Amino acid sequence: MKLIVQIPCFNEEESLARTLADIPREIPGIDCVEILIIDDGSSDHTARQAALLGVDHIVAHKQNQGLARAFRTGLEASLQAGADVIVNTDADNQYAGSDIPRLIAPILQGQADMVVGDRQTRQLAHFSGLKKHLQRIGSAMVRQLSGIDMPDAVSGFRAFSREAAIQLNILSSFSYTIETLIQAGKRNLTVASVPVTTRPTERPSRLFRSIPQFIQNSAITMVRTYAMYKPLRVFFYIGLVLILLGAVPILRFLVFYLHGDGSGHIQSLLLGTMLVSMGAFTWLIGLVADLISFNRQLLEMTLERVRRLELDRSSHRSDQD
Template identity: 65%
Template sequence: MKLIVQIPCYNEEHTLPATFNDIPKTIEGIDSVEIMIIDDGSKDQTIEVAKKLGVDHIIVNKNNRGLARTFRKGIDECLKRGADIIVNTDGDNQYAGWDIPKLIQPILDGSADVVVGDRKTAQINHFSPFKKFLQRLGSFVVRQLSGVDVPDAVSGFRAYSRDAALQLNIVSPFSYTIEALIQAGKKHMAVTSVPVETNEKTRESRLFTSIPKFIERQLTTIVRMYTMYQPLKVFFFISLILTTLGLIPIIRFMYFYFTGDGGGHIQSLIIGGTLTVLGFITFLIALLADLINFNRHLVEQTLEKVRRMELEMQSQKRDKD
């Protein structure tokens, strides 16, 4: 049983040593613990520091690609190296690495595919009240949309079984944490959470620099992911709203028409007819989007099978070598 701890890094030369040293090198039930950093185009000495620390695998992006793309690349690289369990943590030493045994235990027990570390954000002193509120609100929305009961939906401290990692297809350029949970819920993975500790803040968050921008990106990700997996519901709801709004002026026109004053209210008929037609067109879009959704399921199944075949071939090649 091999565990690989992946650490996406961008200019983490000062915090990487503490992050590395917090990770236990032996864990009960795990034969091998390996550490991988994915350097996202750092401009400092992050790579040199990782080499001095003895990091097992160093993956390098030639330029800065963002956290979501770096996370996705890390997952692929961990799978290529035969990881049975993948843990993702941050390079800023926010998460307590010594909680990794607790984090992976539900996977070892066979009761979960994905485990999310619950930071208990209400108890974190350096989180502002507004940030705590946004964390609670965001987690509530994600729980409702994904069907996954996780109290800290944006926590990046997570463990994935090999099977769960093979099914992940991260397409968002920003919030992979939300996308991964929505995917896990819609693919009926077993998801749970465990309480974890956090360390003192080492630097300002690079994702939470602007509250309006942060909210915009999170909302965009949520809407995009939910629409991707539930297009019929989304477009049918829009169609229902447009049709209802269209029927109101039509009924108003009909009332005045039958009471002998229809000529002065023709604009109500025009507006109502336009909205009703738009509602019907949106309903047709809902049907088309639902068909595309089924096709996406087939594509994802094919992609998963191809990935399994590629990894199996790589494993056989390593055994021969």
């Protein structure tokens, strides 16, 4: 049983040594623990520092591509390296390496395909009241979209079985946390949560410049990912809102028309007709998108089969060597 701990990095030369020293190299139930560094176009010497510290695997992007794509690169590299379990953690030493055995336990026991570390943000003194409130709202929204009861939806400290890693397809360039949960829910993967220790961050987040930007990017990711799997439902509600809004001025026109004063309120009729037409057109778009989503599912099944074949071939070559 091989565990690979992957760490996406962007200019983490200074903090990398502390993070690596905190990762346990011997874990009950695991035969081999290896570390994978994903250097996401760092301008410092992150990759060189990782090599000096004896990291087992290093992959690098020539340019910064964002956390989600670095995470995707890590999953692919971990699978190619033969990982049975993959743990993703941050390079800023925010998460305690001593929690890794607890994080992977549900996977080793066959109880989960994916495990998310719950930072227990309500108890964190270094989390502001605003952050705690937004975290609860965001987790509730992800719970509604994914069907998974997850107390800390945006925690980056999580573990994946090999099977789960093969099935996930990360498309976002912002963050993988929300997208993986929604995909896991729609693919009927079993997701668990365990409490973990969280240390105060030593630097500002490099994922987003401000809270409004984080909210905007997270909302876009939620809607886009959910719409991929339930486009008809998304467009139905959008169209319904437009039709209901259009019904108001149409009813207003009818009231005046029945009282013999319709000629002076033709604008209401035009506005209402336009909104109702837009709503009906939105429903049509939803129907087409729903049909396209079936094609996307077929493509995902094909991609999964190709990925399995490539991994089996890679494993066979390794056995021969």
